[in-house]
Amino acid sequence: MQHFDTIIIGAGHNGLICASYLAKSGQKVLVLEASDRVGGLAASHEFHPGFKASIAQSINQFSSKIASDLNLASHGYTPGEAMATIGLSADGNNVSINGDTVTGVSDKDAASYKKYRKMMLKYSGVLKPFSLKTIPRIGNNSLAEMMLFGKMGLGLRMMGKEDMQEFMRMVTLPTRDLMDENFDSEVLKAALCWDGVAGSTNAPRSPNHSVLMMLYRMTGDHGGDHSLPSGGIESLVTALETAAESAGAEIRTSAAVKQITIDGDENGLKASGIELASGETFTADRVVSTADPKTTFFDLAGVDNLEIGFTNRVNRLNTNGYVAKLHLALSGLPEFNGLDQPDGRMIIAPEQDTIEFAWDDAKYGDAPENPVIEMVIPSLSDSSMAPDGQHVLSANVMYVPGNLNGGWTDEARQKLLDRVIDEIAKYAPSIRGQIVGSELLTPADIESNYGVTGGHWHHVEFSLHTMMMMRPTYEAAQYKTPISGLYLAGAGSHPGGGLMGGPGHNAAHEILK
């Protein structure tokens, strides 16, 4: 039986990043991936002959530190330029947001936006030191750990009293309150809200953490602006894969882990390897799981090996995903009313309340009457995604319950597909004629195709009680778990989901400490 220093479960971006750091430090690392390709939710697949897409469709906070640590440039990853976020308007009077400039709104809104953006960037700066750091447990802290908390305090203090007070007031506001304080244009407000609510069970009126979420997303390199690498998301995944392999990590696909081997004796429990679904077994000094916490603890480790309070806390984690994925194979570049080129991140949400009402439908188990949608045309930056001259439209559709009232029958699926296409066609009337193929993945499909409980964007809902030293829950929040030798390194750990790499990076550092 082969022995490794570390076995990593899952070759999503976090698994690959963790593998690279560990292998670079000299460890013998094996990465095991259930599916037939690497990348996890960022993996590209052919959804229609000749047309490819990935679940994660744009990047807004991938860590440049990781990119340079792992020398991803040499492996073919070139970060993309920031792209505009475009709030679509059916009449073609679109609102375009780019850096600190916004067009398509009143002069007043445009001026307010400059101020707003400056303020938001300042506040998101306070959160920045935290992303690539393990957040210490509460209680007996070392000096270094106290310093980290101190940094946040200092960051706040350095802003001055007024800003500090304002930060404290603002950070837990519903996004809607913040938008209404600053702007008049509903399209602008709704588009800006998006990053506060995307992938969560929040809508603009939800209290407590959607502003925090926006700030969090703004800690990325372009101040939260989205981008697409020149070779597409696939180029990032490939770069991470080759970086890991060239550091010496072994990656095996189509290798689903059935269970984590946990040895028990008078010294307690210790993870000592894994067993694959095929029956093959490997031993290791430690096992790192990037599968979501419920999968890791319930399916792979088993409740037998965990304490009762802990298991029930994990069970209570909100893992209900509400984002569906639509992929359209198009015979040509779609034309959107009022847009020269659909090369931005386009958002269909005419009002903040459109987002709110879509959530209202979904939270009681219905598909939204009027879905809200975030779209990119990734084939514009990566021509390999579609045959020559043809294109892919990739869309995040909110809010779509995984557990639909009445179930996801073919009929229910078709109905949602029609609704979403109808909605897009309001802004791109000729698109219908261009559609040569389509794929709609509900959160339930994402759960079964990608092994993510609930198909949740962040593996575990990102909220105040599941942040930082509470993520995913105490006793498993510093990448270590109650089982010796078992670590977490996926999106369910701090700093959370999205293509960022924080969990994989931080877990590796925790292991190498």
Added chain:
Amino acid sequence: MTTNQLRYPDEELRHSPFHERMVALSARDSWSAWNGYKLANNFYDGEYEYFCIRNMCGTYDVSPMQKYEITGSDAERMLDRLVTRDITKLREDRVTYVVWCTDDGRVIDDGTIFKTGPQKYMLTCGSPCIAWFRKACFGYKDVDVKDVSDTIAGLAFQGPTSYSVLKAMGLDGVETLKPFGIMNFPFKETELMVSRTGFTGDLGYELWIDAEHALDLWDALYAAGEDYGIQPFGEEALNMARMEAGFIMPYMEFAEALKTVHFEHDQTPAELGLDWLVDFKKPRFNGRAALLKEKETGPKYTLCKLDIEGNKPAEGAEIYSDKDCANQIGYVTSAMWSPVVKASIALAMIETKHKDGDLWAEVYYYKELRPYKKVAKCTLQNKPFYAPPHAKKTPPDPF
């Protein structure tokens, strides 16, 4: 509302399956409550009933106790993780005394587990615990916990003549029943389960039967026990007997961990002197990591048995390391004048690091309504105050 209508009908105490007979024998009509049922404080006099248990035999209604039936192919694994003892070693028709703890190793409750079938257990405990057991079941595929508290009647039957009464009742084979063993006997059209268990430190049994047959069982037992001095006893007598035996009582020795507010107001098994119930050879059980940590440093407090100079029961006394009572190191949890030991005895929580040093109790007592206090020397006892050899003999001594 008419004047003689009950104000809080739902709050009315319920009657246990034995109630009809107990009421008839209650001279004092003195009741308190246990899990919503009427519980006799005494029937005539607590001390008198205590002497019945020590010299003859008595019955104590344990029907209000919580009883859970745990079944399924995962029942053993679920229980083995739940409690600190090794349940895989529990054989069929055997009973074991257990505690279960929070993740932090604080005692939630103590109780007994009866293995009644290959994949079937009965767990009994003092207060409702179903919510915790449900949590403990989460993640197992085949285990079911059913609350059978209301459908199974239980009668503790304790005292030196108890064995002879069961024989007289016709329970053939009961002479082979060993401590912590279970035997089943046909009774009317049902089955009577007899376990050699109890809470008095004496020879004794617990009788379990479906609630509909409770009165029949009572009648058969009292008919057979007529010449052996059978008596019902209440909480007061039980409390005396269990103290002498060194058994702990919830809300006297320990506060159930799921109900405390302050994190140190509950106890670990070691603090309660129950470290012998914690099996660290077992790699998995709830609270293990926390208890292992405690084991390294030792428990902060230890429940101690004290023999206290003088004859005043030391209820509510504080324990000091010095006669001047300057340095408090503990407190008495239960105390009494023990008729068998002929001494003032107590259970007390004492800071572990001080328990082997000088121990002084500041004892408070009243004489004709006047409060007095005195400082009495305490001697640490390592054995139960009362553990007569006849309690463990098989077959037991006949009368």
